Amino acid sequence: MATVLDSVRALFAPNTTFTIDAETPADVVARENLLDRVMGPDRRKKSSEKIRRGRVPAEGLALVARDAHGHVVGTVRLWSVEAGIAPDGQAIEALLLGPLAVDGAHEGKGIGGALMRAAIAEAHKRDHGAILLVGDAAYYERFGFFADKARHLVMPGPFERARFLALELKAGWLEGAAGMIVPSGRKLA
Numbered sequence: 072m073a074t075v076l077d078s079v080r081a082l083f084a085p086n087t088t089f090t091i092d093a094e095t096p097a098d099v100v101a102r103e104n105l106l107d108r109v110m111g112p113d114r115r116k117k118s119s120e121k122i123r124r125g126r127v128p129a130e131g132l133a134l135v136a137r138d139a140h141g142h143v144v145g146t147v148r149l150w151s152v153e154a155g156i157a158p159d160g161q162a163i164e165a166l167l168l169g170p171l172a173v174d175g176a177h178e179g180k181g182i183g184g185a186l187m188r189a190a191i192a193e194a195h196k197r198d199h200g201a202i203l204l205v206g207d208a209a210y211y212e213r214f215g216f217f218a219d220k221a222r223h224l225v226m227p228g229p230f231e232r233a234r235f236l237a238l239e240l241k242a243g244w245l246e247g248a249a250g251m252i253v254p255s256g257r258k259l260a
C-alpha cells in the first residue's frame with residue numbers, strides 16, 4: 072500500500088532531484104557518517120541523546136533524503152516519549168524529533184524542509200498527538216514549532232528553554248503537560 076512517503080518527491084533545482092524515503096538498514100552507516108560530519112563528535116553528549124540511546128525510532132519515522140544517485144544526503148528520526156503527565160495524571164505520549172541533518176554540500180536546497188514536512192505528515196498519518204524537539208526556533212517556527220507549547224516540560228539534562236519547541240498534531244494535546252521527557256519507545260534488541 073502506498074504511504075505518504077511514497078508520494079513525497081521534491082524537485083528543488085533544475086536537473087536536481089531529491090527523494091525523501093524510509094530509512095533502511097543499508098542506510099545506517101551512511102547516516103552515522105553524515106551525522107559525524109555535520110554535527111561533530113559532541114553530538115552524542117546532548118540531552119536528546121539520553122532519550123534516544125538504546126531505543127529504536129518510532130515505527131515508520133526514520134527518514135532519509137537521497138540524491139539522484141541514491142546516496143544519503145539528509146536524515147531525520149523521531150522517537151516515542153512520554154511528555155510529562157496531564158492534569159488528570161495520565162502520561163502524555165508524544166514524539167521527540169532529532170537529529171535533523173543535511174549534508175553541507177546540499178544545504179539550502181530545501182532538503183531539510185522536505186524532511187521536516189514528510190516527518191510531520193507521516194507522524195500525523197500515524198495518529199501521533201505532538202512532536203517535541205530541541206533546536207533553533209528561527210528555523211523550526213516555519214514548521215509550526217514553538218517554545219510556548221513545551222513551557223512546563225523539561226529534558227533529562229541541560230537544555231536551553233528557548234530552543235525546546237513543540238508542535239501539536241492534535242489541538243490541545245500538550246495542554247497542561249508538565250514534567251520530564253522520558254523514552255517510551257521499543258528498546259534495541
Ligand SMILES: CC(C)(COP(=O)(O)OP(=O)(O)OC[C@H]1O[C@@H](n2cnc3c(N)ncnc32)[C@H](O)[C@@H]1OP(=O)(O)O)[C@@H](O)C(=O)NCCC(=O)NCCS
Pocket residue numbers: 109110169170171172173174177178179180181182183184185205206207209210
Ligand atoms: C538546519 C539544516 C537541517 C537545514 O537544512 P537545509 O536543507 O539547508 O534547509 P532548507 O534548505 O530546507 O532551508 C534553508 C533555509 O533555512 C535557513 N536556516 C538554516 N539553518 C537555520 C538556523 N539554524 N536558523 C535559522 N534559519 C536557518 C537558511 O538560512 C535558509 O533560509 P532561506 O530559505 O530564507 O534561504 C542543515 O543546515 C543542517 O544540517 N545543519 C546542521 C545540523 C543542525 O543544526 N541540525 C538541526 C538541529 S537538530
